[in-house]
Amino acid sequence: MPDHHDPLRHIFDDLVAMPSPTTEQTESARRALSVVIRDEAPGESIHPRLRLGVAVAAVLAFVVAITVVAPWNRSPAEAFLGEVAEAARNITPDEMPQGSYIYFVTEQLVWGGTEGSLGDELVRVDYLIPSTTESWWQDGTVRNETTVGRPTFFDPEDEAFYYDHGLDKSDFVGETRTETLTGIKSRIDPEEWSTIPEQLAVEMRQAAEADPSEEPIDAKMMGVAYRLLNPRVFASPMLRAAVIDVLATLDVDQQRLDGGRVSASLTYDRRYFGTIRLEFVFDGEGYLVERSSTAISGDEEGILSPGTVYEIITQTPPVVVPKAGVRPTLLTGSASGG
């Protein structure tokens, strides 16, 4: 039972009113909901008894689409993802002996921000901050060694403020930190996902539709794919291949890059960010090695100028190592070996 005498419950008392919506506000919200309810076509009803039928129908539709329609409509350029999916399928799965760890390196440059005090004012500064993290994963345990680089600022005033007020200290700029976290519950169990593209497409779509954000469904699907392809998930080659096959069915632009790499990018309008391009890059074996987001039109606040890459994350394929702290270079003489 809630402890209503807990002082923490009352921390906002006298400071925060808990107002009721006006009748007009309630009616307005109710009308908006009614429109959505009315717009749900009878065929979209999702009664549990119908779900199986819907899923089967979706699988059948997908099968028809990829076996009958897709190959005839697919231009050669659109086959790039299929090639890396096939390459992934031909890889022998790595074994993970008892007690071993998954090792990978993540480098990222992301749009960050820090708040700090300036007299009575609280000020926010925006910047792109780079970091490199080496990770060792085993079940619910991870050891991370993270080194943070110097940020890039959009505004010289922000940069001066940042360093003048020691905000770099709170970002650990120039430092390498090691942390070990335990008891982490992964939301993705690769065993629970189908390696049959048609079935996986249905499962991914269900997961995407559970995402309450306003992103378009294809962006949500790419989000699900990103989680499945994270190195720590240690997805089997068959699962990686199936995910790539599903991505190929989305409204993505496929490009062949150097070194046998292939990219898939989705361009869409994102609230506050304007038009953005979300891009995945796969290596020749179907490992997702890079994800980036570009503000094509610039964000609504005018912080990001058009064309700014405001997020770029690269990850090495996972390598099995015998214990935490051991790097593949010590085993194979190659950082990317494995």
Add this chain to the structure above:
Amino acid sequence: MAAVEHTDDREVMKASLEDPAVFHLVFDRYHARIYAYLAGRVGAVAAEDLASEVFIAAFRQRASFRSDAESARPWLYGIAANLARRHHRSASRRRRAYSRAPATSVVWIDPDTSVRVDAARQVKGLTGELNKLRAKDREVLLLYALADLSYAEIAEALGIPVGTVRSRLSRTRARLRNLLPEEGQSMGEGSDTNGGGE
């Protein structure tokens, strides 16, 4: 629709899968509370739209409502917390937004209330301390203090273990120790030493 009017949320949610209009009952039961929670987090103006969005999102996701959950309350607060978080992310991108309105960016203060000097000082201290909290700790605190959810309900709303809720609140309690009112004492009656959160 009348047939399910007095049933629990689980039955209402189930019925809404067959008859979408039944979902209005969920709205009628919880809209005012969700609005109040959001108003406390993002201000009354933004809360109006966000509260509306919560129920539209909930309607669209109703198939994912856990069939063993008796109440829709934690689920709805979970959606509301997500939307509020997103709203703050957007709002906080505005450079120096906090310098323009340091208190209202975090907690909304009834404009009709005559705010006393002590309370104003308390707001500043509280705002500063809230900003220093880890985002995840702050999220739990707001559901605890603003939405009045139990530990178990917060766990359900955020999809985290109850133990995590407990440890986050414990950490917050330690951090805000100097700002917590004594039992039976309101925030506005705090001494000067309570206002020194800056």
